[in-house]
Amino acid sequence: MDDEKLVIGGETFGARLILGTGGATSLEVLEASLVASGAEMATVALRRIDPTSQGSLLGVLRRAGVRLLPNTAGCFTARDAVLTAQLAREAFETDWIKLEVIGDDKTLLPDAVELLDAAEQLVDAGFVVLAYTNDDPILARRLQTLGCAAVMPLGSPIGSGAGIRNPYNVAIIAEQASVPVVLDAGIGTASDAALAMELGCDAVLLATSVTRAREPVLMAEAMRRGVEAGWLARRAGRIPRRRYAEASTPSEGIAEWG
Amino acid sequence: MKVVVNGEARALHDASTVAELASALDAGPSGVAVAVNDEVIARSAWTTTALHEGDRVEVLGAMQGG
Numbered sequence: 001m002d003d004e005k006l007v008i009g010g011e012t013f014g015a016r017l018i019l020g021t022g023g024a025t026s027l028e029v030l031e032a033s034l035v036a037s038g039a040e041m042a043t044v045a046l047r048r049i050d051p052t053s054q055g056s057l058l059g060v061l062r063r064a065g066v067r068l069l070p071n072t073a074g075c076f077t078a079r080d081a082v083l084t085a086q087l088a089r090e091a092f093e094t095d096w097i098k099l100e101v102i103g104d105d106k107t108l109l110p111d112a113v114e115l116l117d118a119a120e121q122l123v124d125a126g127f128v129v130l131a132y133t134n135d136d137p138i139l140a141r142r143l144q145t146l147g148c149a150a151v152m153p154l155g156s157p158i159g160s161g162a163g164i165r166n167p168y169n170v171a172i173i174a175e176q177a178s179v180p181v182v183l184d185a186g187i188g189t190a191s192d193a194a195l196a197m198e199l200g201c202d203a204v205l206l207a208t209s210v211t212r213a214r215e216p217v218l219m220a221e222a223m224r225r226g227v228e229a230g231w232l233a234r235r236a237g238r239i240p241r242r243r244y245a246e247a248s249t250p251s252e253g254i255a256e257w258g
Numbered sequence: 259m260k261v262v263v264n265g266e267a268r269a270l271h272d273a274s275t276v277a278e279l280a281s282a283l284d285a286g287p288s289g290v291a292v293a294v295n296d297e298v299i300a301r302s303a304w305t306t307t308a309l310h311e312g313d314r315v316e317v318l319g320a321m322q323g324g
Contacts, residue, residue, distance in 0.1 A: 049318065
């Protein structure tokens with residue numbers, strides 16, 4: 001998918017960086033990070049309302065003009081994820097859902113069986129499903145076949161900052177996909193984001209690497225540029241890797257001495 | 259009557275509706291969703307949905323999350 005713009009679920013996005021909002025130390029920092037990132041879509045979670053909470057996350061997201069992408073974070077079963085998606089649709093008036101169905105608290109890795117079940121139910125119910133998935137090309141293909149609007153393989157576990165542990169699989173997923181592939185989870189720094197794009201991903205979704213950076217706003221800018229650089233580099237086409245040197249200066253016309 | 263709201267017991271007058279509870283919780287005009295006994299209650303049905311003794315109510319809103 002080498003078109004200029006990113007299209008997910010029939011919607012066009014100029015930016016290929018999607019920002020997760022988890023972990024920001026304040027709404028002010030989040031707002032500034034959103035602006036610096038250039039993101040046009042941001043995730044939001046659904047939790048019990050807290051009457052004592054200060055400020056409005058939704059207000060910040062609306063001011064930033066980003067599309068809301070509710071998630072099903074914390075769901076361990078298809079049943080919980082579907083219920084959460086239905087509630088998110090009520091709360092945020094969007095059919096879009098970042099589907100996360102995790103297997104355990106320690107790894108936060110997707111539970112493939114529950115994920116497929118939930119994806120099928122949500123697609124049937126008319127949701128635009130962006131599925132957070134393992135870096136497994138077969139599972140990614142199954143999700144695509146079920147009708148997911150995007151598949152979002154992890155680079156490494158959520159919040160780990162460990163980068164892209166299996167670049168070969170991510171490249172295979174991107175090569176096979178007929179829907180956008182969004183590298184989601186594990187990005188640690190801007191070079192990881194660039195690598196995701198060079199591997200063939202259509203976009204990058206990240207949160208922790210920005211929100212928990214020492215300077216979140218600066219990192220948001222770095223991520224924007226990293227994604228753009230990777231995207232440009234992929235379109236430009238990298239040179240092949242060689243074992244030996246290949247002189248860039250011609251040897252013809254070289255002076256002879258003595 | 260007593261219901262459980264977001265995991266905590268809460269006394270309500272009989273025949274309270276979801277809309278009355280939402281209003282008591284300062285739940286805004288948007289950005290909030292309600293489930294009663296694991297069933298999603300559409301916003302359009304809040305005023306007509308009565309709560310009953312022992313109902314488990316979840317009132318959810320936006321929170322930061324990836």
